[in-house]
Amino acid sequence: MLPKIQHLLKASPAVTALIGAGTDPITDPVRVYRHGDAPQGVVRPYVTWSVPAGDVENTFDGADADFFRVHVDCWSDGDVEVEQLAKAVRAALEVEAYCAGYYADERNLETKRYRIGFAFDFILSRE
Template sequence: MTVPIFQVCAADPAVTALLGTGPVRLFPFGNAPQGVQLPYCVWQTITGVPENYMDCPPDMDRHALQVDVYAATGAQARQVVQALRAAIEPHAHIVSLNGESTEPSTGHRRSGFDVDWFVTR
């Protein structure tokens, strides 16, 4: 019942062209390793809800994910966001765009979005 965001994005050539391979710089739990190469992406589950029915147990869960991209420039962050959205949208719903900012301690540019992903049990 894990959201397949890594598998979907790691299989997309546009994403791996920007986030690399071995490893793909797409990290769970909202944390990236110290000193990781830019650009990179972190994601985390914000909440999850089973799809409850009156006559039977749930057969799927809806996971709300937060996806954040960090890059050296705003243009690079936007490019990665665009590639991630194109990879994810055939499988899940982008439900919000979370704006852009600059991390005060590093100067890295951040851009992100939220995803609702339905996962069959």
């Protein structure tokens, strides 16, 4: 039902080179977290995502679809690394989504982590 964010990111060698491939949950976890929140003390870099908005398209001919606006945040301790991750994440997600824009390019005052945030639009058929 929701966009397959985890699947798309795991399918990208450029992304998994930075955030893990998920080959082992202990030694190589993929660091992609839903609901816009990552666990305390997570290894950086990592990605968080959430779905703040969506819409339903119902048609008489049965071509029903769901629209999702997905916020994706790339986090790192390094400015260069967060840019590399953001570039890789955008390329991975644009296989199935439209990048609707940027909403964050900042450094968190408390954690000192860098963040680049995107909004992606997914349209998923309910066939």
